[in-house]
Amino acid sequence: MPNDKISAVGANIAEKAAMIWNVADMLRGPFKPHEYGLVILPMTVVKRFHDCLLPTHQAVLDTYEKVKKLQVIDGFLQKASGYQFYNTSRFTFETLLADPDNIESNFRDYLSGFSTNAQDVLAKFDFDNIVISIKSSNVPRMMAAYRLLASQTDYPLHVGVTEAGGNRMGLIKSGMGIGGLLMEGLGDTLRVSLTDEPENEVYAGYDILRAAGYAVAGPEIISCPTCGRTQYPMIEIANEVERRLRDEGFKKPLKIAIMGCVVNGPGEASDADIGIAGGKDEALLFIRGEKIRMLKGDIVGQLLEEIHKM
């Protein structure tokens, strides 16, 4: 091939590559570089379909009006479009871009206007297989961003507070941010980011779901803050029960109360499935509000035995 032709082919490829990366730049907002392909490939195909059909767009619309009540219309519309596929949507890219406030619903209308064979091609790109994440380490900003996003799109939201911190501030920020959004009905998937072991992030995620009222497998420990009435090692017992159930992978969704005293404990934990309320070096076992018996000695072991019977 003569040198000038090689140069021309090279320039052509460079031009096409530049065009694709320009599209990538325009779409870079919610997508990370390694995710560009999820959008660029289908958008490139849609744009190519669009450009092919644009010269006959009006002819297809006119034909569609005439034949839309017939049983079989494909042949008429293919003839009008000049291709084996067509689009009966009134939108073009120009009219889509002219109405940015309604671009999502209008673009969906445009996509659904394609003939079945073109839609089959587009379906392979999993257009809707996307969740959007717009995290921030600032809880008020993160919540405001998700609320705004939810008001603009129906795409599922992946919620989280990023770089939240360790297992104190990180848990508080995640509980507020993720839990707050869940309580508002926002969020489809979640991620807790802690400066801690990855499994603790997962446990925290389950706990936030539980606290927000979602039915999550595993126990929910209810415990009081202790006070002058507490006469047994309640904090150690509560931590030990929680640790042992977690380590054994206990999956029943039981509410388990560990309360400091028999005076107020059973009443304050009245909606628990099972619980104990401390006396002096002993604990009263109660099951669904009913006082069962006093536990002495290995309180943790006996409580776990009762929990496993439920």
Ligand code: SF4
């Ligand atoms: S349950 Fe008893 S020990 Fe616990 S905070 Fe209430 S009064 Fe104090």
